[in-house]
Amino acid sequence: VIIRQIPAWVTSTNAWLAAESRGGRAVLVDAPPDPKGVAVAIADLDVTLAAILLTHGHVDHVGGSGEMVRRTGAVAYVHPDDDFLTYDPVTQLQILFGVTIPGMYEAPEKVHALEHGQRLELCGIDIGVVHTPGHTPGHCCFHVATEGVLFSGDQLFAGSIGRTDLPGGSFDDLMTSMRERVLVLDDETRVLPGHGPETTIGRERRHNPFLVGLDRTGHR
Numbered sequence: 001v002i003i004r005q006i007p008a009w010v011t012s013t014n015a016w017l018a019a020e021s022r023g024g025r026a027v028l029v030d031a032p033p034d035p036k037g038v039a040v041a042i043a044d045l046d047v048t049l050a051a052i053l054l055t056h057g058h059v060d061h062v063g064g065s066g067e068m069v070r071r072t073g074a075v076a077y078v079h080p081d082d083d084f085l086t087y088d089p090v091t092q093l094q095i096l097f098g099v100t101i102p103g104m105y106e107a108p109e110k111v112h113a114l115e116h117g118q119r120l121e122l123c124g125i126d127i128g129v130v131h132t133p134g135h136t137p138g139h140c141c142f143h144v145a146t147e148g149v150l151f152s153g154d155q156l157f158a159g160s161i162g163r164t165d166l167p168g169g170s171f172d173d174l175m176t177s178m179r180e181r182v183l184v185l186d187d188e189t190r191v192l193p194g195h196g197p198e199t200t201i202g203r204e205r206r207h208n209p210f211l212v213g214l215d216r217t218g219h220r
């Protein structure tokens with residue numbers, strides 16, 4: 001599996017392209033509102049985009065998905081608990097930037113519903129859906145066990161965690177998700193986050209100030 005990191009838009013949100021091979025099929029994790037970089041990577045690897053997995057409904061992660069689906073015919077997936085975000089980018093733009101830009105960013109008309117524990121077989125890649133509410137109610141991480149990779153979205157970053165002050169966010173839920181569904185993974189697992197550089201579960205377990213001691217005491 002070939003994995004490309006493609007940061008985009010004013011929020012430097014990572015889109016992650018995972019291809020079975022050059023010239024083969026690929027899965028995109030998250031679709032920032034500016035999909036140019038993704039289109040370049042797709043052309044460079046000569047891949048066909050088969051699916052778009054959305055970690056959550058924030059506009060910086062889904063805003064380009066409508067256009068990508070129209071352009072490529074890929075199938076999009078998101079957790080239904082984030083529908084109130086996925087289908088309302090205008091309100092999010094208002095909260096984030098104090099402006100409304102109607103019609104500019106959009107989710108696909110049709111998306112498939114993700115659920116916790118689901119296994120998706122996409123492009124020859126076996127992907128486990130890990131529902132991790134907290135940053136948003138429907139936030140999901142995607143675990144590719146065969147590659148030792150976790151696409152962590154805005155749940156876990158190198159040295160930090162997702163903010164929980166936006167609508168539907170819950171710090172307690174995020175920490176429960178972390179303890180029960182993220183920190184249970186092996187230390188060697190590569191963590192490919194929604195913003196910033198990649199890291200590993202072990203490094204975050206030892207050095208991330210939000211996580212140190214979390215799995216021992218259950219609290220910070």
Ligand SMILES: [Zn+2]
Pocket residue numbers: 056058135154
């Ligand atoms: Zn987010």
Ligand SMILES: [Zn+2]
Pocket residue numbers: 013058060061154194195
């Ligand atoms: Zn984000």
